[in-house]
Amino acid sequence: MGNADSKTALTVANILSEQEQTKILQEQETKTDEDISHLEKELLRYGISRCEASDSDLVKCISVIRKPRFWSLHGAALHPNSKRVANWLWVHSRYRKKADAIVELVKEDPNQTKRIHKAFSTLNDTIIKHSRFEEEELFKFFRENAEKIDLEDNGVALKQQLEKLGNEHQNMHDPLHSDGYICSQGSELTTEILKWRQELDEHLNLEEDTLVPIWLNLSNENYAKYRTYLSWFYAAMY
Numbered sequence: 170m171g172n173a174d175s176k177t178a179l180t181v182a183n184i185l186s187e188q189e190q191t192k193i194l195q196e197q198e199t200k201t202d203e204d205i206s207h208l209e210k211e212l213l214r215y216g217i218s219r220c221e222a223s224d225s226d227l228v229k230c231i232s233v234i235r236k237p238r239f240w241s242l243h244g245a246a247l248h249p250n251s252k253r254v255a256n257w258l259w260v261h262s263r264y265r266k267k268a269d270a271i272v273e274l275v276k277e278d279p280n281q282t283k284r285i286h287k288a289f290s291t292l293n294d295t296i297i298k299h300s301r302f303e304e305e306e307l308f309k310f311f312r313e314n315a316e317k318i319d320l321e322d323n324g325v326a327l328k329q330q331l332e333k334l335g336n337e338h339q340n341m342h343d344p345l346h347s348d349g350y351i352c353s354q355g356s357e358l359t360t361e362i363l364k365w366r367q368e369l370d371e372h373l374n375l376e377e378d379t380l381v382p383i384w385l386n387l388s389n390e391n392y393a394k395y396r397t398y399l400s401w402f403y404a405a406m407y
Contacts, residue, residue, distance in 0.1 A: 179215075179216050179217050179218065179247055179248055179249060180217060180218045180219070180220045180222070181212070181217060181218070181219055181220065181222035181226055181227060181230040182220065182222060182226075183217075183247055184217065184230045184233055184234065184244075184247070185226060185229060185230055185233070205224055205227065208227055208228065208231050209227070211231060212227070212230065212231070212234075214321075214386065215234060215244075215382055215385075215386055216248060216249070216250070216385065216386045217230065217234070234382075237378065238374065238377075238378060240377075240378070240381045240382040240385070241258065241374070241377035241378060241381050244381075244382070244385075245258060245381055245385060248385045250385045250386070251385070253384055253385060253387075253392070254380075254381050254384050254385060256406050256407055257307075257407055258377065258381070260299065261373045261376070261377065264292065264295075264296060264299075264369070264373065265369075265370065265373065267288075267292045268292065268365075268366050268369055268370075269366070270288070271285065271288050271289055271292065271362060271366070272362060272363065272366050274288060275358065275359050275362045275363075276359075279355050279356065279358050279359045280355060282358075285358065285362070286345060289344065289345060289362070290345075296341075296369075297341075300338045300341075302403055303334075303338070303376070304335060304338055306398050306399055306400060306403060307380075307398075307407065308331050308334065308335065309398055310394070310395045310398040311327060311331060311380065311383070312328060312331050314391065314394065314395075315327045315328045315331075317391070318383060318387065318391060320383070327379065327383065330375065330379040331379070333375070334372070334375060334376055334379070337372050337375075341368075341372075342361075342364060342365045342368045342369075343365075344358070344361035344362045344364065344365035345358075345361070
């Protein structure tokens with residue numbers, strides 16, 4: 170997975186210098202019985218150079234990058250290949266903000282049915298289109314090349330996560346209907362919208378946690394191959 174074709178500006182010191190990472194380290198144990206050479210290889214797979222870091226700092230760094238959501242929330246911005254994922258993460262952040270706005274509409278007045286339904290339908294159509302891109306282009310590359318990317322398990326875990334995400338794309342929660350009936354207004358609609366918002370966040374988080382660290386660290390050769398999977402419309406975006 171490590172991008173051996175290009176020099177990396179990401180180091181153990183970069184990771185540990187972030188204030189947010191200091192908070193992470195204070196919350197968890199940073200000792201390990203794992204062999205240092207194994208940890209060094211793990212760092213390289215993520216495009217991180219040890220440089221002059223001590224064994225202690227190396228272990229701390231590993232603890233940070235293994236933290237759930239690290240790469241999506243912190244690591245991507247630090248990585249020299251951050252542009253690869255920046256637009257995709259930005260699009261996801263927009264979906265979250267628009268979903269939050271719908272939740273606020275419901276909390277304000279769950280009986281303003283037309284506004285809520287219109288806002289949801291507009292966002293949902295956009296998300297469906299985005300999911301189609303992921304299935305037909307982005308995920309397709311990772312599915313078909315999982316075994317060729319430098320992953321410890323030969324791509325098994327990646328393919329399992331992509332299968333789970335694909336199933337979620339096909340069975341996304343519909344907050345406007347419950348048990349086949351339209352949730353027109355009131356508490357039922359509120360409950361369904363809140364459930365949808367939570368499931369959307371969980372889905373986006375899983376997508377990001379699964380793909381961002383791998384996407385960032387594709388070799389130049391694999392990244393060039395990924396680009397061939399993109400249609401002209403998305404090539405300029407992702």
